Amino acid sequence: MGNREKIVDAALHSFTHKGFHQTSMRDIAQAAGVSVGNLYNHFSGKEALIGEIALLENGVFAEFAAALRAEKKRPKQALSAFFTAYHAFVAEPDNVQLSAEIVAEVARNPALAEPFSANQRQLIEALATTIAEAQQIGEIAPAIAPLPLAQLVLDVIESQAWRQAIFAPPSPEAITPVRLLEQLLYRQP
Numbered sequence: 001m002g003n004r005e006k007i008v009d010a011a012l013h014s015f016t017h018k019g020f021h022q023t024s025m026r027d028i029a030q031a032a033g034v035s036v037g038n039l040y041n042h043f044s045g046k047e048a049l050i051g052e053i054a055l056l057e058n059g060v061f062a063e064f065a066a067a068l069r070a071e072k073k074r075p076k077q078a079l080s081a082f083f084t085a086y087h088a089f090v091a092e093p094d095n096v097q098l099s100a101e102i103v104a105e106v107a108r109n110p111a112l113a114e115p116f117s118a119n120q121r122q123l124i125e126a127l128a129t130t131i132a133e134a135q136q137i138g139e140i141a142p143a144i145a146p147l148p149l150a151q152l153v154l155d156v157i158e159s160q161a162w163r164q165a166i167f168a169p170p171s172p173e174a175i176t177p178v179r180l181l182e183q184l185l186y187r188q189p
Contacts, residue, residue, distance in 0.1 A: 054115035
């Protein structure tokens with residue numbers, strides 16, 4: 001692993017466990033095992049590291065989008081697989097903590113928002129396309145347009161993951177957002 005990757009990994013860990021504002025560039029350099037000067041050769045500051053994190057997220061979201069697009073003939077199966085995989089991703093405790101840090105920093109510094117917004121747009125567009133395909137073949141009722149429905153799906157999955165991580169894990173009999181989304185969206189035979 002090169003120094004750049006070590007720095008990004010150290011920043012991810014530090015932002016997740018210490019918080020964005022509590023983490024200094026010196027902390028990141030020390031955790032990465034590089035000098036502060038070497039760190040600055042790669043990144044001009046913490047905001048640049050947040051930009052790099054957005055690029056990493058872009059890659060993950062591109063994989064989710066590709067998986068949705070790969071199942072054009074089976075949109076219901078593609079959606080169910082997406083619900084499960086996306087929930088598992090966003091519900092990871094480290095991802096919840098990192099997301100909270102990023103949301104807080106983006107709220108304070110709107111210039112950082114665009115790459116994360118672009119990531120969300122690519123995911124919503126792929127999800128909306130798959131929802132439209134499911135609506136066209138009658139698997140999902142067309143009562144709600146695909147784009148707002150896609151946004152609602154992401155909101156349900158993400159907010160449930162945050163609540164689960166921040167408050168308490170659900171009881172064993174609690175319904176998962178995956179099952180709930182399937183019950184709400186899919187037409188019953």
